Amino acid sequence: MRKISEKPLLTLIEAGGVNDMPVIVPVAATSDMLIKAIETVKAAGYRVSKPRKSKIFKRGEDRVGPTFVCEFSDGETARISCFTSLENLDWSRGERLARHAWASRRKVPLDWDSAKLTEIAPPISACRFERDGVVLAQRNGGGVA
Numbered sequence: 001m002r003k004i005s006e007k008p009l010l011t012l013i014e015a016g017g018v019n020d021m022p023v024i025v026p027v028a029a030t031s032d033m034l035i036k037a038i039e040t041v042k043a044a045g046y047r048v049s050k051p052r053k054s055k056i057f058k059r060g061e062d063r064v065g066p067t068f069v070c071e072f073s074d075g076e077t078a079r080i081s082c083f084t085s086l087e088n089l090d091w092s093r094g095e096r097l098a099r100h101a102w103a104s105r106r107k108v109p110l111d112w113d114s115a116k117l118t119e120i121a122p123p124i125s126a127c128r129f130e131r132d133g134v135v136l137a138q139r140n141g142g143g144v145a
Contacts, residue, residue: 066136068094070127078102082129089129089137098124 066089068082078101084090099117108120128138 064131066129066131068098068127068129070095070098071125072098072102073122073125076102076105076122084129086131086136091127091139094127094129095124098127 065081065083066086068078068080070078070080072078078098080094080097080101082090082094082097084093096114099114099121102121103112103117108117112120126138126140129136
């Protein structure tokens with residue numbers, strides 16, 4: 001058997017950095033050259049740092065649909081934003097959403113279907129579609145006309 005000398009083994013351990021303590025590297029000091037380089041980049045119109053995305057979600061005004069305003073015969077009023085086109089207003093969708101809003105305020109189970117809610121909810125006395133305070137269309141007495 002061949003005997004390994006201790007000296008080459010020590011050099012391998014030192015070269016591998018096994019016994020080295022971690023060295024804390026100080027933050028790089030800003031030099032005049034670095035500051036001038038950043039100013040040159042900024043002057044050229046490039047961003048030095050990446051812009052952060054806003055945490056607040058901003059919905060564009062073009063995505064807001066009309067508001068369905070419904071007055072029930074018991075005096076309750078419901079205002080619901082309704083996803084529908086401005087040219088072809090979906091009255092039945094607005095009435096269905098208004099009945100569900102009425103049921104939610106009265107603590108009626110929300111898993112009931114629309115037919116059951118039609119029987120329970122009071123009749124609709126008037127309803128209209130409006131957008132930005134302007135009335136688009138109006139119906140008195142509710143129902144499909």
